[in-house]
Amino acid sequence: MPELPEVQTTVNGLNRAIVGLRITDAWSDYNSIHHKGSDNIKDPRYFAQFRRTIIGSKIVSAERRAKNVLINLNHSKTILIHMKMTGHLLYGEYTGPTCGTGRTCVWQPIAPEPLKDPFNRHIHLVITFTNSKRLVLSDARKFAKVTLLPTKGAGQSDHLNHIGPEPLDKTFTPEIFAARLHSRPNGKIKQVLMDQKVVAGIGNIYSDEALWRAGIHPLEIVRNIPDDKMRAIFKAVKETLSKGIDLGGDSMSDYRNIGGEPGKFQLHHRAYRKTGTRCTKKDCGGTIRRIVVGARSAHFCDKHQKLRG
């Protein structure tokens, strides 16, 4: 599940791999009746227009906004990609059948190992460069969103204009964080943390891990959280996300970096999917429990994350 650290890992990889390359073609087999008439390549008519527009342009840079990848092109257009739950971008050689013939494209990584990984085989978008290498989107559940925006004012588009502040920004302070959370005083802390309008980039994994670190129960109501605990959550969010980036993202499920290789954050989970195991906080001795919050799983320690109310 790409959250902020996974998207950042992808963007970092793109800035190393594809800047300066020119696009020669694009192919996709997305086709959904639910996106007819939308500015999403899942509408084949939109894809045809998307393809015509990006052919011939050069990659200037890649950046991240919340969980969105933004690829800036040299003709003042930007490709926006939201990978949703199971999408990830891969860059590499291509040796399969010609795209556009109706057959599924086969992507081959530079290293042979990732090709065996089933999560790298669900390819629904291929962008080809003049060096004949390709950027492809593997997206097992086909939830991803891909669209084209004017670079100037991309942030003001409907895709991005509602998103809250970036938690790793230097300008992001504990005061701003608390004020954002208090915009939903009656909300459960886990759900509010994951609300992209409140703070950008946090999803199920990092909310569980940050709350474990801060010692806060996921069902705690925002209104009841004292200032010092708010600061603790602020610090935990920053530390958890930074650690995720340092470890190259979380590959417990399908996420892979652009070389097709897994990240390492899943080896450091303290709560997420640790149900029934002993809490690893020093001298804690609690047990990790799983509950359902807003139709999503939440994991927490029953000893050092007590509900205070």
Added chain:
DNA sequence: GACAATGTTACAGT
């Protein structure tokens, strides 16, 4: 074969 997994949004309900 049932069920869990999840980011986001549309929509129904309070």
Added chain:
DNA sequence: CACTGTAACATTGT
């Protein structure tokens, strides 16, 4: 109107 909860999206892995 504001807010909350749930279904839908599509598919894989267990």
